[in-house]
Amino acid sequence: MKLDRQRLWEAIRADDREGAAAIDRLIAELPGYVMATDKTGDIDSALLEGFGIDRVNRFMIPVEYGGSALTATALRRTLVFERIGAICPGLCIGLPGPGLSMPPVLSLGTEDQRRAFFARFIGAGRPVWGAFAISEPAVGSDATALTTTATADGEEYLINGEKCFITNGGRSDVIVVFASVDRKRGRFGIRAFMVDATTPGFAHVRNEDMLGLRGSQLAQLSFTDCRVHKTAMLGHDGSKGPTIDAFTGAQSAWDYMRPVLTSVIIGSCAGALEYAGSLLAGPERDSLSLSGRAAAADKLGSYRQRLQAARMLAYRAAWRYDRGERASLDASMAKAYASTLAMQLAQDLMQLFPLQALAADGRLAKFYRDAKAYDILEGTGDMQRLMIARAYDFAGRRTA
Amino acid sequence: MMTHKDMLATDRQYFDLAMPEALAPLLEVVDRFAADAEHSKRGPALSPEQRSQLLERLQELDLPGLLLAAEDELVADAPLTLFLIAETLAAVCPELAWRGLAPITAAAVARLAGTVYPTSHVQALQLDLFIEQGTGRGRQWLALSPWPAPASTGALVLDWQAAQVLGPLTAAELQTGWKHETKTGLLGFAGACQQTLRAADIPGRLQPQQWTPATADNARRWLWGLHGGLLCGVQRAQLRHGMDYAKTRQAFGKPIYQHQAISLRLADMALAADASRLYLLQTLTDQDAACREAGGGSFIVETAHQLARDAVQIAAAHGYVDGLPFKRLFEQARTLAMLFASLTATPGGE
Numbered sequence: 131m132k133l134d135r136q137r138l139w140e141a142i143r144a145d146d147r148e149g150a151a152a153i154d155r156l157i158a159e160l161p162g163y164v165m166a167t168d169k170t171g172d173i174d175s176a177l178l179e180g181f182g183i184d185r186v187n188r189f190m191i192p193v194e195y196g197g198s199a200l201t202a203t204a205l206r207r208t209l210v211f212e213r214i215g216a217i218c219p220g221l222c223i224g225l226p227g228p229g230l231s232m233p234p235v236l237s238l239g240t241e242d243q244r245r246a247f248f249a250r251f252i253g254a255g256r257p258v259w260g261a262f263a264i265s266e267p268a269v270g271s272d273a274t275a276l277t278t279t280a281t282a283d284g285e286e287y288l289i290n291g292e293k294c295f296i297t298n299g300g301r302s303d304v305i306v307v308f309a310s311v312d313r314k315r316g317r318f319g320i321r322a323f324m325v326d327a328t329t330p331g332f333a334h335v336r337n338e339d340m341l342g343l344r345g346s347q348l349a350q351l352s353f354t355d356c357r358v359h360k361t362a363m364l365g366h367d368g369s370k371g372p373t374i375d376a377f378t379g380a381q382s383a384w385d386y387m388r389p390v391l392t393s394v395i396i397g398s399c400a401g402a403l404e405y406a407g408s409l410l411a412g413p414e415r416d417s418l419s420l421s422g423r424a425a426a427a428d429k430l431g432s433y434r435q436r437l438q439a440a441r442m443l444a445y446r447a448a449w450r451y452d453r454g455e456r457a458s459l460d461a462s463m464a465k466a467y468a469s470t471l472a473m474q475l476a477q478d479l480m481q482l483f484p485l486q487a488l489a490a491d492g493r494l495a496k497f498y499r500d501a502k503a504y505d506i507l508e509g510t511g512d513m514q515r516l517m518i519a520r521a522y523d524f525a526g527r528r529t530a
Numbered sequence: 531m532m533t534h535k536d537m538l539a540t541d542r543q544y545f546d547l548a549m550p551e552a553l554a555p556l557l558e559v560v561d562r563f564a565a566d567a568e569h570s571k572r573g574p575a576l577s578p579e580q581r582s583q584l585l586e587r588l589q590e591l592d593l594p595g596l597l598l599a600a601e602d603e604l605v606a607d608a609p610l611t612l613f614l615i616a617e618t619l620a621a622v623c624p625e626l627a628w629r630g631l632a633p634i635t636a637a638a639v640a641r642l643a644g645t646v647y648p649t650s651h652v653q654a655l656q657l658d659l660f661i662e663q664g665t666g667r668g669r670q671w672l673a674l675s676p677w678p679a680p681a682s683t684g685a686l687v688l689d690w691q692a693a694q695v696l697g698p699l700t701a702a703e704l705q706t707g708w709k710h711e712t713k714t715g716l717l718g719f720a721g722a723c724q725q726t727l728r729a730a731d732i733p734g735r736l737q738p739q740q741w742t743p744a745t746a747d748n749a750r751r752w753l754w755g756l757h758g759g760l761l762c763g764v765q766r767a768q769l770r771h772g773m774d775y776a777k778t779r780q781a782f783g784k785p786i787y788q789h790q791a792i793s794l795r796l797a798d799m800a801l802a803a804d805a806s807r808l809y810l811l812q813t814l815t816d817q818d819a820a821c822r823e824a825g826g827g828s829f830i831v832e833t834a835h836q837l838a839r840d841a842v843q844i845a846a847a848h849g850y851v852d853g854l855p856f857k858r859l860f861e862q863a864r865t866l867a868m869l870f871a872s873l874t875a876t877p878g879g880e
């Protein structure tokens with residue numbers, strides 16, 4: 131695949147001038163909010179108010195439902211989110227918009243459900259978040275074993291259970307919740323429901339104190355006899371429910387999001403490498419010997435190459451997704467490779483610049499804390515590798 | 531899994547260590563606290579009451595007395611003993627271990643430089659270790675302190691590069707003659723701080739005392755003993771909690787340690803921890819100073835990063851957030867690894 135990133139970037143900006151202006155503003159202003167957000171987990175409302183917020187809300191929404199052309203294809207999303215991730219991955223993941231809740235609605239929802247769901251994010255004049263809630267205290271990698279239930283009660287369902295580690299969960303207007311309508315049926319009993327955060331029985335229990343990515347706020351949510359109409363079930367048209375389980379929707383969310391997340395990771399690595407380069411060029415280099423400086427420069431060079439390889443994996447996953455092909459394998463490969471790379475880079479930067487890395491609130495320390503999350507969220511590195519081992523084209527046959 | 535006591539007994543035989551008998555009550559105290567702490571969900575994080583009890587017991591035990599036998603004499607093998615005490619304590623509470631042992635280490639290093647610090651002052655003075663950072667912007671010291679503020683703190687100023695000791699300074703001298711440039715926290719240690727101090731106008735009383743290479747190496751052994759011991763203690767805790775968690779957490783119908791990805795990761799952690807610990811112990815006893823010189827500790831630092839990363843990975847999201855011990859240990863390991871690295875970093879300005 132031949133790709134001129136700069137030309138493509140210019141071309142997509144021309145497709146959505148207002149969106150591009152919003153991105154420019156974000157890129158210009160975000161750096162001023164990074165450290166404060168890292169401390170509190172909250173994004174200062176000054177960043178989110180006023181000009182451009184409606185554009186930001188639309189970033190992950192398909193164009194046909196009023197979304198931004200800037201993020202209309204997977205390849206475009208990789209370009210946009212690498213730029214924001216380079217400033218702060220936590221803030222990038224914490225930005226308003228539907229996030230991971232979008233793809234299940236797109237792949238499982240009825241046309242009416244899609245329109246109603248996406249309309250929440252358009253023209254609200256304020257930041258609007260959505261969340262995707264599948265993980266539970268006792269269930270993570272093996273999400274098919276989830277225990278949250280949705281019990282039919284006339285025209286309604288009663289949702290009961292606990293969800294944890296939900297990105298942006300505490301500030302979301304709407305949450306796509308995965309629950310079982312029949313636990314005996316295992317994964318085949320799982321359905322996804324759109325739950326409005328004002329629904330009685332829904333509660334935001336707390337935000338976790340997490341190591342890094344703090345701007346993206348991990349929330350614990352609880353559902354106690356949380357009553358929703360049957361049409362809140364994705365794929366329910368009012369008379370009958372979907373014939374397929376909601377896991378296809380969850381998988382579509384991961385296929386959609388993993389190339390995006392990989393780009394955020396790549397961005398954060400590129401930002402860290404740039405910073406490390408500036409340390410080598412600035413007065414801080416005096417704390418290294420001449421041979422130490424040469425070795426550090428070599429090491430940074432090798433990481434730049436590996437980062438480019440990670441980019442190519444992300445682009446391939448995006449390209450396949452845009453062609454409508456199954457992209458699970460490519461998405462897992464991109465995410466696993468970039469996550470491992472990020473943690474290695476973080477460790478090596480600690481060792482190359484120990485004196486600069488000591489400060490708890492310093493740039494390198496933050497990168498180190500953020501980087502540890504990549505191998506966990508949206509499926510651990512182990513789960514990605516199991517998927518790669520199963521589906522990689524070892525024998526000329528591709529299964530995902 | 532091997533208990534700490536068993537491990538120390540093996541070390542004693544393997545390294546032919548002459549450990550002071552007085553270490554026995556310390557091990558008892560620490561083991562008892564470790565056992566209590568294990569019953570709580572939060573692992574080795576001691577409650578405030580447990581902390582103050584432990585601190586009291588340690589004071590009763592006269593730790594300085596264990597390491598600094600007489601006013602002007604250091605116990606033979608003291609850096610090794612310091613390592614073992616630090617490791618034992620840090621496996622339960624790294625914060626307490628650092629706070630309890632840093633002043634003793636500072637006093638020992640001051641003594642090596644020919645400055646007698648009465649042991650009775652050690653607890654009260656709360657000495658810092660200041661390590662020089664060559665930055666090309668004048669002389670600048672990095673102060674690594676397990677305490678919140680230097681108000682009542684004296685300082686032992688080490689010019690690491692020139693192997694000189696400047697000071698020690700009293701708190702009052704520190705307040706008047708030095709410019710505090712930055713002051714930030716250290717990850718994982720509430721209240722600890724790092725400061726960059728400029729000494730452009732150091733008061734004239736500071737008379738640099740040149741160290742002989744042997745003295746410099748001895749000082750390094752003390753610092754390696756302390757920081758290496760703290761790191762290894764944290765690693766013991768990471769391994770123990772990793773194993774405990776893997777036995778109880780279920781995924782896909784079985785405890786996660788039955789998934790090979792997890793059992794192999796735990797095995798790799800154990801391999802790396804034992805190998806780097808034995809290497810550290812060996813370098814502490816080795817007569818050849820070269821193994822403790824610049825860059826000699828990079829393997830230890832790499833191992834610390836590996837264990838920190840893998841312990842969190844075993845608990846995945848539960849390890850990434852506060853609650854279980856993994857997040858705190860990850861943060862503490864990072865800070866301790868950085869402290870260790872700063873002792874062995876290649877000096878600048880070749």
Ligand SMILES: Cc1cc2nc3c(=O)[nH]c(=O)nc-3n(C[C@H](O)[C@H](O)[C@H](O)COP(=O)(O)OP(=O)(O)OC[C@H]3O[C@@H](n4cnc5c(N)ncnc54)[C@H](O)[C@@H]3O)c2cc1C
Nearest residue numbers: 263264265270271295297507510512781789791843846847
């Ligand atoms: C920053 C962040 C954001 C997140 N955002 C969301 C969100 O928005 N919505 C949401 O629903 N969830 C979210 N999560 C949760 C995330 O999806 C889970 O953490 C992840 O799926 C792993 O689950 P777990 O943490 O429970 O680990 P577990 O499943 O308990 O795994 C523990 C360990 O066992 C390993 N393991 C498990 N099974 C196997 C196996 N079969 N073979 C080999 N190894 C195995 C894992 O790799 C891991 O190392 C987020 C997590 C983080 C850290």
